[in-house]
Amino acid sequence: MDIMPKWVDIIVVPLISVFLAAFLSALLILAIGESPIAALNLMIEGTLFRSAGWGYMLYYTTNFIFTGLAVSVAFHAALFNIGGEGQAMIGGLGVALVCLFIPWPHWTLAIIGASVAAALFGMIWAGLPAYLQAKRGSHIVITTIMFNFIAAGVLNFFLVDVLKPKGSMDPASANFPATTHLPTFQDLASLFGFEKAFRSAPANVSFFIALLACVAVWYLIWRSPLGYEIRALGKSGPAARYAGVRPVKIIMIAMMISGALCGMMAINTTQGESERLILNFTEGAGFIGIAVALMGRSHPFGVLMAALLFGFLYQGGAELALWTKIPRELIVVIQALVILFTGALSLMVRAPLESFFMSLQKAKG
Amino acid sequence: MIDFLTLLQVLDSSLRLATPLLLVCLAGLFSERAGIFDIGLEGKLLAAAFVSAAFASITGSVWLGLLAGILASIMLSLLHGLASITLRGDQIISGVAINFLAAGLTVVIAQDLFGQGGRTPPLKSGGRFEPINFPGTTSSKEISDAGPLMQLYSELFSGHSLLVYIALLTVPISWFLLYKTRYGLRLRAVGENPAAVDTAGISVIGLRYSAVVIGGVLCGIAGAYIATSLQANFTKDMSAGRGFIALAALIFAKWRPWYALGACLLFGFFFAVDTRFQNILLPAWALSGFLIFIALGLMSYVWKKDLLDKVVLGGLALGISAIAIMVISSVWNSGISNQIKIPVVFIQSLPYILTVVVLAGFVGKAIPPRAGGQPYVKER
Known part of the structure; x- marks a missing residue:
């Protein structure tokens, strides 16, 4: 069954996919008359050689860890949660309601309350499609897509008709009270006397919650009985059912965990960065979660690495848009190529490697 | 009209x-x-x-x-x-x-x-x-x-x-x-x-x-x-x-x-x-009556179903009734036949909501082609 050693599957295949995506993107940059080498240098300089660059990169990374983990957990149960975008939007609504209407004495309490609300709201929004899949057999991909659009409508309604302060023109809630503001990396660095580090970058303490979520998901999937049942159902439905796994329960739980993780993305964007609820705060992070989960092979550590890479790409892409005539949308193309090579065309990457290792085994005898 | x-x-x-x-x-x-x-x-x-x-x-x-x-x-x-x-x-x-x-x-x-x-x-x-x-x-x-x-x-x-x-x-x-x-x-x-x-x-x-x-x-x-x-x-x-x-x-x-x-x-x-039409107006009694009708329909459907159905669909029914009650209370002082503005986003979301309802199979079941989504592998 295992033709290739495990390290090839985990490390070499994703790396080749990224390399292919990078190569095609370099061709695209050449085609629009810019130098790919200069572009890469600019991206590295603007992101890794400045602490503010790191601050932006880790801000994006935090979002992608949450959505990437969310898509992975669903993947393990053989479910495709394409509705991360909508679950995050509803999560943001939860964060806003909790931050606006509960008088928090301190941010440490506020972040707990906001996390619970975000997770709960995201969970409910993922729960309906999960229920429809589990009990009514409605295809989860289609229902979660529809729920993305409905979520956008709900968010729009709340921002325009309910949460918008009187007299304000833009569709956004009032600013959250100061006691709910999360410390940014700049605030943390100043505690240790580095006032100039991470200046005005949006990365904040929710990054550490994302790291905790990685550990929690790792424990859930690989060390807990529930995770075993999730993986069993994902690998083979009939076998899992025969072993006593109840598919309805597992589908519900896996999707609700997935929705909760997507919802929690909002503590980074809404409570941490904008400090009020705005339209389009998700900025497609729910979809990037798909690329992150595919590249990270649905493993929390892989997801962390992939999220860092995409965080780098997003911050680097912003630098490119600032200094060259390469638009930000180049990153969307790279993201599409990564999804294509790691997901849909993976056989194209794997087949040559498999035949190589097959011939190696034959040579050994 | x-x-x-x-x-x-x-x-x-x-x-x-x-x-x-x-x-x-x-x-x-x-x-x-x-x-x-x-x-x-x-x-x-x-x-x-x-x-x-x-x-x-x-x-x-x-x-x-x-x-x-x-x-x-x-x-x-x-x-x-x-x-x-x-x-x-x-x-x-x-x-x-x-x-x-x-x-x-x-x-x-x-x-x-x-x-x-x-x-x-x-x-x-x-x-x-x-x-x-x-x-x-x-x-x-x-x-x-x-x-x-x-x-x-x-x-x-x-x-x-x-x-x-x-x-x-x-x-x-x-x-x-x-x-x-x-x-x-x-x-x-x-x-x-x-x-x-x-x-x-x-x-x-x-x-x-x-x-x-x-x-x-x-x-x-x-x-x-x-x-x-x-x-x-x-x-x-x-x-x-x-x-x-x-x-x-x-x-x-x-x-x-x-x-x-x-x-x-x-x-x-x-x-x-x-x-x-930017403003679509409905009398409050019609709107809340319609919502309560859907909520009651859901409740009667889950009456003899198992716990999960009761929690999910019953919860949905409660949510819909809550909206209906909010609609009524918002026009309580000025009379129940007052006109209520339907949010624009609701009309925009209707195609998606209708699709979910059809997918759920409550109103005419939609059955996709059976081999959809599976790549075909010739048996060896």
Whole structure:
């Protein structure tokens, strides 16, 4: 069954996919008359050689860890949660309601309350499609897509008709009270006397919650009985059912965990960065979660690495848009190529490697 | 209420807004009937819109634009085919990738070619599909004085671009092709039971490729329509989720061509109503009565079901009743027959909500083609 050693599957295949995506993107940059080498240098300089660059990169990374983990957990149960975008939007609504209407004495309490609300709201929004899949057999991909659009409508309604302060023109809630503001990396660095580090970058303490979520998901999937049942159902439905796994329960739980993780993305964007609820705060992070989960092979550590890479790409892409005539949308193309090579065309990457290792085994005898 | 002419104008714009939905919906129909899920309809629509606008803008000929748009859409279809038919990859992931590819590439290339922030310049008259006016129609100035039949003829039937009529023609053509020809029988069979088709000595791969290419052509026409007829240039993300609405319409239509026409016209009507009337008013008692009716229906349905049904659907029913109570309490002081404004976003969300209801199988079950989404592997 295992033709290739495990390290090839985990490390070499994703790396080749990224390399292919990078190569095609370099061709695209050449085609629009810019130098790919200069572009890469600019991206590295603007992101890794400045602490503010790191601050932006880790801000994006935090979002992608949450959505990437969310898509992975669903993947393990053989479910495709394409509705991360909508679950995050509803999560943001939860964060806003909790931050606006509960008088928090301190941010440490506020972040707990906001996390619970975000997770709960995201969970409910993922729960309906999960229920429809589990009990009514409605295809989860289609229902979660529809729920993305409905979520956008709900968010729009709340921002325009309910949460918008009187007299304000833009569709956004009032600013959250100061006691709910999360410390940014700049605030943390100043505690240790580095006032100039991470200046005005949006990365904040929710990054550490994302790291905790990685550990929690790792424990859930690989060390807990529930995770075993999730993986069993994902690998083979009939076998899992025969072993006593109840598919309805597992589908519900896996999707609700997935929705909760997507919802929690909002503590980074809404409570941490904008400090009020705005339209389009998700900025497609729910979809990037798909690329992150595919590249990270649905493993929390892989997801962390992939999220860092995409965080780098997003911050680097912003630098490119600032200094060259390469638009930000180049990153969307790279993201599409990564999804294509790691997901849909993976056989194209794997087949040559498999035949190589097959011939190696034959040579050994 | 509203006069006949206003109604005609709404129906007229419904037809124009339904056209791209219809073409994309039929594209999805061919693909899914052959067993290939196509989430990438949105991307193909967007790519075709850009390429046709760009060619029409550079060459000045709308026909070259249409042709180029169709070719671009076919290219993406073939990519989808390569990933999901030849390489047996995941069809959903491939579709997602195609959507992003189109969203990114169109803006990058548009910015490079035209330098206008990801849009094409406005198309001149040769670069657009102009409305076709039937003989004997009245001009728009005199239409309010004309008789109802004349209004119907001039406003609704006449004055659309060629592509609208083509789109309407594709419905009977698709129906005939799918249900009255040998090719159609085989195509439907390959979506239900590819092994049986293979046993009969017919190429599963060939049939599936032909289906995705037909889908590519239809998406290409739809893309050209939105960029050269509905609007007169390409703008970033101009497909605006139409590919997904068409997917919803496809489910709503239960994968049948004539039903697809009905579903797309209905969804087009929602959009037309949404753009024409900013404030839709209903008496508060009617609105809350309707909501309570749905909530009671849900509650009675879950009465004898298990705990999960009770929690999920019962919770939904409670939520709906809460909204109904809020509606009543908001007009309590001024009387229950007061008018309530329906939020615009609700009308916009209706296609998606209706699709979920249909998918849930509470109102007529939608059963997809049986082999949909699975790559075909010949038994060894």
